[in-house]
Amino acid sequence: xxxxxxxxxxxxxxxxxxxxxxxxxxxxxxxxxxxxxxxxxxxxxxxxxxxxxxxxxxxxxxxxxxxxxxxxxxxxxxxxxxxxxxxxxxxxxxxxxxxxxxxxxxxxxxxxxxxxxxxxxxxxxxxxxxxxxxxxxxxxxxxxxxxxxxxxxxxxxxxxxxxxxxxxxxxxxxxxxxxxxxxxxxxxxxxxxxxxxxxxxxxxxxxxxxxxxxxxxxxxxxxxxxxxxxxxxxxxxxxxxxxxxxxxxxxxxxxxxxxxxxxxxxxxxxxxxxxxxxxxxxxxxxxxxxxxxxxxxxxxxxxxxxxxxxxxxxxxxxxxxxxxxxxxxxxxxxxxxxxxxxxxxxxxxxxxxxxxxxxxxxxxxxxxxxxxxxxxxxxxxxxxxxxxxxxxxxx
Ligand SMILES: *Cc1c(COP(=O)(O)O)cnc(C)c1O
Numbered sequence: 001x002x003x004x005x006x007x008x009x010x011x012x013x014x015x016x017x018x019x020x021x022x023x024x025x026x027x028x029x030x031x032x033x034x035x036x037x038x039x040x041x042x043x044x045x046x047x048x049x050x051x052x053x054x055x056x057x058x059x060x061x062x063x064x065x066x067x068x069x070x071x072x073x074x075x076x077x078x079x080x081x082x083x084x085x086x087x088x089x090x091x092x093x094x095x096x097x098x099x100x101x102x103x104x105x106x107x108x109x110x111x112x113x114x115x116x117x118x119x120x121x122x123x124x125x126x127x128x129x130x131x132x133x134x135x136x137x138x139x140x141x142x143x144x145x146x147x148x149x150x151x152x153x154x155x156x157x158x159x160x161x162x163x164x165x166x167x168x169x170x171x172x173x174x175x176x177x178x179x180x181x182x183x184x185x186x187x188x189x190x191x192x193x194x195x196x197x198x199x200x201x202x203x204x205x206x207x208x209x210x211x212x213x214x215x216x217x218x219x220x221x222x223x224x225x226x227x228x229x230x231x232x233x234x235x236x237x238x239x240x241x242x243x244x245x246x247x248x249x250x251x252x253x254x255x256x257x258x259x260x261x262x263x264x265x266x267x268x269x270x271x272x273x274x275x276x277x278x279x280x281x282x283x284x285x286x287x288x289x290x291x292x293x294x295x296x297x298x299x300x301x302x303x304x305x306x307x308x309x310x311x312x313x314x315x316x317x318x319x320x321x322x323x324x325x326x327x328x329x330x331x332x333x334x335x336x337x338x339x340x341x342x343x344x345x346x347x348x349x350x351x352x353x354x355x356x357x358x359x360x361x362x363x364x365x366x367x368x369x370x371x372x373x374x375x376x377x378x379x380x381x382x383x384x385x386x387x388x389x390x391x392x393x394x395x
Pocket of ligand 1: 217
């Protein structure tokens with residue numbers, strides 16, 4: 001047995017192309033185009049960029065500078081440590097806001113790192129107020145209000161308490177008041193208008209500040225939801241903001257996996273763990289190098305497929321940890337051989353389509369993308385080549 005002496009785990013750029021089982025391509029030109037499109041959609045508002053969870057799995061080190069170049073000046077992350085990491089990838093003037101705000105032990109690091117905290121509770125306001133007093137200068141903060149989602153933010157009672165006791169905000173400059181929509185991907189849902197009205201009503205009790213409500217889907221509800229700042233994440237990465245707007249944004253992610261083995265099945269032969277799939281006629285099948293450890297949801301196997309030159313290749317049987325088996329019977333002989341590549345995501349079959357097949361949403365597809373892929377960041381020009389010809393894997 002060979003002893004593996006390479007440094008593990010792999011870097012965020014994934015494994016070398018020559019050895020990786022699959023290649024993930026990320027089109028940075030499409031990313032920039034999507035930012036400009038979304039910003040144009042909310043032209044009256046500041047368009048921030050949400051880059052939490054390593055820019056939705058696409059790599060904050062590569063993604064954030066491109067978004068800044070495209071015009072983003074305000075960035076949102078979820079955690080203090082994500083904000084500290086992001087600091088190294090944007091210019092000093094860029095604003096970084098931490099959606100969760102700091103836990104007590106993280107207040108110092110948050111403020112010292114120049115990160116703007118979102119304050120979600122009176123308790124959290126207290127921690128940061130104390131720290132602001134200790135520094136002797138004002139601290140810029142964002143207040144989040146709970147307008148109906150019961151997830152984050154100050155309640156009506158909390159806001160009333162802040163209104164009657166202004167000293168609770170001493171030393172804190174409220175630079176933004178925000179909330180978050182629960183049903184923005186369903187434009188007809190009455191909760192949307194109720195939440196917007198609730199934000200206005202609650203904010204009127206507080207010191208005047210710019211307002212923010214919309215994430216990706218909310219932006220596409222129209223100007224009544226834009227307020228002063230919008231916070232898109234998913235749309236930048238090519239996830240459709242609602243059913244009506246699929247096709248509006250450019251796909252950002254492509255994924256191709258190597259064929260490891262090809263075999264011919266006879267009628268009656270079965271495939272995979274549990275032998276759950278059985279051939280009812282002779283079949284050619286390929287085992288490809290992507291499995292549930294790479295984010296290919298095991299429970300999604302029934303509907304999932306791969307693609308080769310426009311040909312749909314159904315997944316047969318259960319998805320394994322490191323591989324899955326696909327039906328290549330309809331691919332003409334000689335076109336696809338061992339070490340060739342098939343697509344799991346391509347311009348015609350994107351994250352939303354794969355999400356639908358797996359019974360989830362594009363967000364989860366992106367944030368589940370595996371760490372074992374070789375990552376190729378393109379300017380769009382060579383994305384197709386990487387995802388179809390397999391050249392990227394040998395470059
Ligand atoms: C994640 C998040 C966003 C971005 O949401 P998308 O739907 O990805 O655009 C905006 N605001 C808050 C509070 C979030 O948690």
